[in-house]
Amino acid sequence: AQSVTQLGSHVSVSEGALVLLRCNYSSSVPPYLFWYVQYPNQGLQLLLKYTSAATLVKGINGFEAEFKKSETSFHLTKPSAHMSDAAEYFCAVGGIDNDMRFGAGTRLTVKP
Amino acid sequence: DAMVIQNPRYQVTQFGKPVTLSCSQTLNHNVMYWYQQKSSQAPKLLFHYYDKDFNNEADTPDNFQSRRPNTSFCFLDIRSPGLGDAAMYLCATSRTGVSGQYFGPGTRLTVT
Numbered sequence: 096a097q098s099v100t101q102l103g104s105h106v107s108v109s110e111g112a113l114v115l116l117r118c119n120y121s122s123s124v125p126p127y128l129f130w131y132v133q134y135p136n137q138g139l140q141l142l143l144k145y146t147s148a149a150t151l152v153k154g155i156n157g158f159e160a161e162f163k164k165s166e167t168s169f170h171l172t173k174p175s176a177h178m179s180d181a182a183e184y185f186c187a188v189g190g191i192d193n194d195m196r197f198g199a200g201t202r203l204t205v206k207p
Numbered sequence: 208d209a210m211v212i213q214n215p216r217y218q219v220t221q222f223g224k225p226v227t228l229s230c231s232q233t234l235n236h237n238v239m240y241w242y243q244q245k246s247s248q249a250p251k252l253l254f255h256y257y258d259k260d261f262n263n264e265a266d267t268p269d270n271f272q273s274r275r276p277n278t279s280f281c282f283l284d285i286r287s288p289g290l291g292d293a294a295m296y297l298c299a300t301s302r303t304g305v306s307g308q309y310f311g312p313g314t315r316l317t318v319t
Contacts, residue, residue, distance in 0.1 A: 127305040138297055138310030146305060189305050197249040
């Protein structure tokens with residue numbers, strides 16, 4: 096079975112600081128990994144996805160994530176946080192059976 | 208713009224009174240999903256359709272049913288809503304299970 100674990104349910108950074116949201120995966124087959132963002136009372140928006148091509152994946156809004164097989168990680172980063180980045184972020188793993196399993200989520204707060 | 212539409216955005220129903228939530232898509236995606244998301248939790252997959260093939264999650268209560276009359280539309284029926292079914296219900300679509308999902312804005316269900 097595939098699963099993801101997000102380390103830290105809440106992360107707080109200052110505006111302009113580095114954003115690092117952590118995600119580790121468990122999968123017996125090469126995983127397909129995703130990061131989604133959710134703003135209050137909205138659906139989820141796909142930020143980026145890893146599908147076994149380049150290990151460094153660039154997404155929207157300046158976010159990127161690096162797939163590290165040796166560490167079974169897919170951490171999300173952004174060099175400089177903006178106030179508009181405050182939201183809930185979900186890491187997810189997908190499989191060829193069309194399922195998607197989400198992590199518990201990390202709430203990002205950006206302080207002025 | 209191609210998109211996933213959910214109606215209504217807010218739904219209030221009475222305890223035990225059947226309710227139907229609807230989802231439509233203009234993306235022409237093969238797969239449609241229904242998720243339940245409770246406050247501060249990750250989305251929980253209820254079921255999904257790959258074309259007309261229905262796939263129910265093992266722990267989805269029988270109280271939840273779904274219909275997909277054509278590629279564009281998918282419905283979530285809650286036969287006898289309980290107070291514990293109050294949640295945000297998210298519809299999503301994807302071309303395949305590994306291509307990433309596109310989410311609608313969700314329907315927030317209140318049970319009185």
